[in-house]
């Protein structure tokens with residue numbers, strides 16, 4: 167795994183590359199626009215060149231562009247669908263202009279209209295985006311979701327069906343978010359669960375289509391279907407799980423970016439990037455004491471809970 171982080175573009179696209187270097191990243195992810203707004207930024211040539219130069223000077227690390235959260239290719243509402251397609255076309259064109267290889271996309275939410283039809287709509291919308299961007303170099307990576315609300319894409323079967331129904335599956339890939347996998351019910355913590363998850367992925371999508379990872383620990387339990395990232399090693403996945411992934415040679419050349427809450431200071435991801443890189447070739451770390459029991463065990467004994475001792479005891483069940 168080539169470890170990196172999601173970096174801010176405040177001050178310009180090139181700034182994200184500089185921040186990634188400060189954090190010790192071998193890869194990075196950016197938003198190429200304000201991810202919560204439909205408005206598209208101007209593709210200013212000087213700014214594009216500045217990013218390309220910074221990227222080259224940094225040794226041309228793998229870059230992912232996370233697309234806008236407003237895009238919903240699973241919708242059955244015509245106006246939102248057209249807006250979403252237009253926005254994704256702009257994302258793909260902008261990333262291509264910047265020399266960014268991958269655009270990460272959440273497949274969308276069906277809002278109660280049924281999963282299977284929603285997956286059809288996603289595939290058809292991707293066909294339309296591909297038709298409108300014949301010369302684009304950037305590939306769209308479907309990100310697996312936690313399955314919150316009516317979001318599709320939380321099973322590998324969903325992603326596989328989109329691949330199977332799209333006219334240009336060779337222009338697609340997958341970005342796997344570890345927190346979303348766990349929340350969606352893939353037990354990455356156990357060795358068997360980890361093996362089973364990637365067997366299912368191989369069968370449904372093909373491991374060759376995995377182009378990137380989002381490396382996030384989880385605040386929420388297995389199968390909770392809730393998307394809440396925790397700092398690496400501080401959540402329910404824990405360091406042993408990340409050790410397994412970092413040392414999984416199938417993914418040795420693939421970028422994996424941390425998307426946790428940035429820490430204070432001018433190197434917000436330096437510690438987490440170093441922690442992950444430190445797992446490479448190291449003996450498997452012991453599971454951390456389950457601090458999460460604070461959440462799982464109701465703090466009926468206020469004294470015990472505040473001392474932090476009772477709550478950290480391993481549950482006997």
Ligand SMILES: [Zn+2]
Nearest residue numbers: 232270272309
């Ligand atoms: Zn995402």
Ligand SMILES: [Zn+2]
Nearest residue numbers: 346393394395
């Ligand atoms: Zn997430």
